[in-house]
Amino acid sequence: MMRKKVTLKQIAKELDVSISTVSKSLKNSLEISEDTRQKVQAFAKLYNYKPNNIALSLKNKKTKTICIIIPEIIHHFFATVISGVENVANENGYNVLVCLSDESFDKEVINMEMLANGSIDGFIMSLSKETQQKKDFHHIVEVINQGMPVVMFDRVTNDILCDKVIIDDNLAAFDATQFLIDKGFKKIALITTVDYVSVGKLRTEGYIKALKNNDLKVDENLILRIEDTENFESSIENLILNNELDAIFAVNELFAVTAIKLARKHDIKVPEALSIVGFTDGIISKYSTPSISTVSQNGIKMGGKAAKMLIERLESEEEVEEQYKTEVIETELVERESTK
Amino acid sequence: MMRKKVTLKQIAKELDVSISTVSKSLKNSLEISEDTRQKVQAFAKLYNYKPNNIALSLKNKKTKTICIIIPEIIHHFFATVISGVENVANENGYNVLVCLSDESFDKEVINMEMLANGSIDGFIMSLSKETQQKKDFHHIVEVINQGMPVVMFDRVTNDILCDKVIIDDNLAAFDATQFLIDKGFKKIALITTVDYVSVGKLRTEGYIKALKNNDLKVDENLILRIEDTENFESSIENLILNNELDAIFAVNELFAVTAIKLARKHDIKVPEALSIVGFTDGIISKYSTPSISTVSQNGIKMGGKAAKMLIERLESEEEVEEQYKTEVIETELVERESTK
DNA sequence: ATGTCTACCGAAAACGTTTTCGTGTTGAAA
DNA sequence: TTTCAACACGAAAACGTTTTCGGTAGACAT
Numbered sequence: 204m205m206r207k208k209v210t211l212k213q214i215a216k217e218l219d220v221s222i223s224t225v226s227k228s229l230k231n232s233l234e235i236s237e238d239t240r241q242k243v244q245a246f247a248k249l250y251n252y253k254p255n256n257i258a259l260s261l262k263n264k265k266t267k268t269i270c271i272i273i274p275e276i277i278h279h280f281f282a283t284v285i286s287g288v289e290n291v292a293n294e295n296g297y298n299v300l301v302c303l304s305d306e307s308f309d310k311e312v313i314n315m316e317m318l319a320n321g322s323i324d325g326f327i328m329s330l331s332k333e334t335q336q337k338k339d340f341h342h343i344v345e346v347i348n349q350g351m352p353v354v355m356f357d358r359v360t361n362d363i364l365c366d367k368v369i370i371d372d373n374l375a376a377f378d379a380t381q382f383l384i385d386k387g388f389k390k391i392a393l394i395t396t397v398d399y400v401s402v403g404k405l406r407t408e409g410y411i412k413a414l415k416n417n418d419l420k421v422d423e424n425l426i427l428r429i430e431d432t433e434n435f436e437s438s439i440e441n442l443i444l445n446n447e448l449d450a451i452f453a454v455n456e457l458f459a460v461t462a463i464k465l466a467r468k469h470d471i472k473v474p475e476a477l478s479i480v481g482f483t484d485g486i487i488s489k490y491s492t493p494s495i496s497t498v499s500q501n502g503i504k505m506g507g508k509a510a511k512m513l514i515e516r517l518e519s520e521e522e523v524e525e526q527y528k529t530e531v532i533e534t535e536l537v538e539r540e541s542t543k
Numbered sequence: 544m545m546r547k548k549v550t551l552k553q554i555a556k557e558l559d560v561s562i563s564t565v566s567k568s569l570k571n572s573l574e575i576s577e578d579t580r581q582k583v584q585a586f587a588k589l590y591n592y593k594p595n596n597i598a599l600s601l602k603n604k605k606t607k608t609i610c611i612i613i614p615e616i617i618h619h620f621f622a623t624v625i626s627g628v629e630n631v632a633n634e635n636g637y638n639v640l641v642c643l644s645d646e647s648f649d650k651e652v653i654n655m656e657m658l659a660n661g662s663i664d665g666f667i668m669s670l671s672k673e674t675q676q677k678k679d680f681h682h683i684v685e686v687i688n689q690g691m692p693v694v695m696f697d698r699v700t701n702d703i704l705c706d707k708v709i710i711d712d713n714l715a716a717f718d719a720t721q722f723l724i725d726k727g728f729k730k731i732a733l734i735t736t737v738d739y740v741s742v743g744k745l746r747t748e749g750y751i752k753a754l755k756n757n758d759l760k761v762d763e764n765l766i767l768r769i770e771d772t773e774n775f776e777s778s779i780e781n782l783i784l785n786n787e788l789d790a791i792f793a794v795n796e797l798f799a800v801t802a803i804k805l806a807r808k809h810d811i812k813v814p815e816a817l818s819i820v821g822f823t824d825g826i827i828s829k830y831s832t833p834s835i836s837t838v839s840q841n842g843i844k845m846g847g848k849a850a851k852m853l854i855e856r857l858e859s860e861e862e863v864e865e866q867y868k869t870e871v872i873e874t875e876l877v878e879r880e881s882t883k
Numbered sequence: 884a885t886g887t888c889t890a891c892c893g894a895a896a897a898c899g900t901t902t903t904c905g906t907g908t909t910g911a912a913a
Numbered sequence: 914t915t916t917c918a919a920c921a922c923g924a925a926a927a928c929g930t931t932t933t934c935g936g937t938a939g940a941c942a943t
Contacts, residue, residue: 206688206689207689207690208660208661208689210928210929210930211929211930211931212929220892220893221892221893221894222893222894222929222930222931223892223893223894223895223931223932224891224892224893226930226931226932227892227931227932230931233890234890234891234892235891235892236890236891236892239891239892251685253656253659253660254660254929254930255601255660255661255928255929255930256658256660256661256662257597257600257601257606257661257662257928257929257930258601258661258898258928258929258930258931259929259930259931260597260898260930261595261597261598261601261897261898261899261900261928261929261930262897262898262929262930262931262932263898263930263931264898266597268640268662276616276622276625276626276629277619277622277623277626279617279619279826282616282617282622283617285616285641286616286617286643289616289641289642289643293650298640298642298657298658298662299640299641299642300608300638300639300640300641301625301629301639301640301641302629302638302639303626303629310633316593317638318596318638319593320548320593320594320595320596321548321595321596321597321598321899322596322597322608322638345591348546349546349547349548350547460830463832464832467832485826486619486825486826486827487826487827487830490800490827490830490831491830491831491832492803492804492807492831492832550898550899550900551899551900551901552899560922560923561922561923561924562899562900562901562923562924563901563902563922563923563924563925564921564922564923566900566901566902567901567902567922570901573920574920574921574922575921575922576920576921576922579921579922594899594900595898595899595900597898597899597900598898598899598900598901598928599899599900599901600900600928601898601899601900601927601928601929601930602899602900602901602902602927602928603900603901603928604928661929884943885942885943886941886942886943887940887941887942887943888939888940888941888942889938889939889940889941890937890938890939890940891936891937891938891939892935892936892937892938893934893935893936893937894933894934894935894936895932895933895934895935896931896932896933896934897930897931897932897933898929898930898931899928900927900928901926901927901928902925902926902927903924903925903926903927904923904924904925904926905922905923905924905925906921906922906923906924907920907921907922907923908919908920908921908922909918909919909920909921910917910918910919910920911916911917911918911919912915912916912917912918913914913915913916913917
């Protein structure tokens with residue numbers, strides 16, 4: 204019952220023809236007589252012959268596999284990106300290798316070096332926090348210099364020339380803040396990350412720009428920058444208690460939902476007494492109570508676009524080079540129950 | 544600046560030695576003189592030589608890659624499983640290819656056939672709903688018969704002999720129901736899936752067993768079986784309104800959180816007037832308000848175990864065969880705010 | 884008999900490794 | 914001087930393909 208995979212060589216031997224003949228027959232080459240072709244094809248079908256992908260990869264110098272490196276798969280946003288990548292990759296006959304950097308620089312480097320040796324045709328990646336902090340991108344540069352295309356998404360850097368797909372974090376944050384201002388709120392706090400996280404920094408800038416644009420003064424006391432390792436609950440609690448806030452703009456779901464929880468803890472009603480806007484339209488925003496108004500970044504679309512760009516570069520054959528593009532995926536403010 | 548990967552052949556030519564000599568030198572073979580070794584190694588380092596993985600795969604008939612096929616990556620539980628798989632895979636030098644079946648039988652088949660031709664060393668998979676419904680497992684049987692190991696997890700089937708890792712869905716549901724009974728609740732409803740979803744069926748059985756065990760009668764009106772495509776909100780709403788329920792046991796997070804939302808809509812307070820227990824400890828349960836008491840199935844552990852079993856089989860060399868094991872991962876009832 | 888054309892097929896190279904086996908050179912022992 | 918081991922290295926096969934380039938046989942015309 205246990206039938207190992209059959210190879211061209213075995214078929215050739217069995218049928219007493221050459222390997223070439225078998226190969227050509229299976230490809231319906233006209234070089235081979237009708238008779239022989241039929242015979243070979245019948246035999247191949249009987250034994251369920253399928254060409255060995257590895258051998259093909261070696262010959263073609265193409266693996267039809269792309270790798271996506273992300274910091275965390277647990278984050279809903281990254282999961283949707285993978286989903287988007289997988290979709291268009293599959294449509295184009297590519298497989299997707301998933302690597303998790305775990306926000307670690309070393310893991311990112313190891314993964315890239317390990318795979319840049321023929322295993323895959325190209326990378327799609329979002330930088331780990333540690334990499335963004337160190338600003339060390341040599342591993343990426345090296346890969347690109349070897350001629351392997353890289354597409355970066357979401358957490359990108361200007362220090363690397365390659366295709367990118369991002370959202371306009373600055374604008375999205377600007378719009379979200381403006382949305383709160385338009386509702387008449389004056390004291391609008393910001394819960395953000397430390398500045399080395401590229402998207403956090405951009406969103407902070409957007410927030411500030413919106414305030415200035417409306418002649419509201421920027422109060423540093425209302426800006427809470429949260430370190431990654433920090434236990435941030437008490438910081439947020441203080442922010443809420445020490446200021447009579449009208450609204451909060453949080454740069455991710457977790458910060459937003461935590462703010463809601465802590466507000467409720469102190470009997471501050473959301474949205475009646477405090478409005479909250481988050482960032483990233485994930486599970487939390489949709490199912491929390493109240494559900495959270497948030498900036499939706501379409502991960503599926505981002506992943507799909509990134510995959511499309513990568514595959515186009517892979518198949519455009521030979522280096523149109525230096526025509527790197529940065530695609531901006533539009534965001535959308537979805538209004539839910541946490542704002543009034 | 545653009546330096547393509549260097550091969551043994553190129554090094555050999557450059558240094559005017561044979562390919563064999565280069566290969567052996569890099570492996571520090573004693574066959575080669577100290578002098579030559581140094582020379583070759585220096586040159587290789589200079590040109591950043593790394594062996595080509597594809598060539599190695601072809602030679603060794605091992606790719607050091609395993610594939611995990613899941614129905615959906617968006618589901619938090621599956622994301623955690625991937626995370627677990629990735630961890631132990633990486634520790635053992637394996638890469639992880641992720642395929643999404645999208646709950647579709649055809650995609651599952653295509654993916655497996657596509658990859659079973661040398662691209663990977665083994666599969667870890669959870670069945671798609673459609674596959675479970677059709678009960679057609681020929682693609683999996685074929686792969687196994689080719690000698691490629693398969694580990695199934697979570698959504699498994701008795702029709703296939705292979706390693707498996709599951710939770711005791713029946714027992715977990717039993718315990719959850721018993722937990723509600725112990726609190727003195729009599730009218731306990733069940734929100735579950737249709738029976739062809741293996742885990743849904745098992746959980747339903749556990750619920751029934753617990754009721755019977757406590758001499759509570761099983762009321763079919765209190766059992767809501769939800770079709771996949773169905774818009775289930777109104778069904779749940781009816782369930783809640785037409786019965787004076789004490790508690791609800793839901794077989795997944797989504798059902799649980801929806802029940803909470805609908806109860807609140809009709810001013811039924813959770814947990815004061817209605818207690819709710821869910822299944823799967825994901826984002827929703829943790830961050831919903833009230834947070835949801837739920838059966839936690841440790842996805843990381845499940846994925847890790849599955850990967851471990853697969854890798855052990857891959858490396859145990861040659862068919863200890865037919866010693867298939869089924870590992871049961873223990874679950875845990877985490878008590879939160881949705882029960883009193 | 885010679886030449887040419889076509890139909891059909893096989894040998895071999897190539898992709899990049901690893902490994903077995905052989906071979907030539909050296910120096911020392913007999 | 915002969916013999917033999919030790920040493921250093923290379924040739925070649927193998928993994929499974931695809932593809933180019935010949936080559937042979939027969940048919941037909943000259």
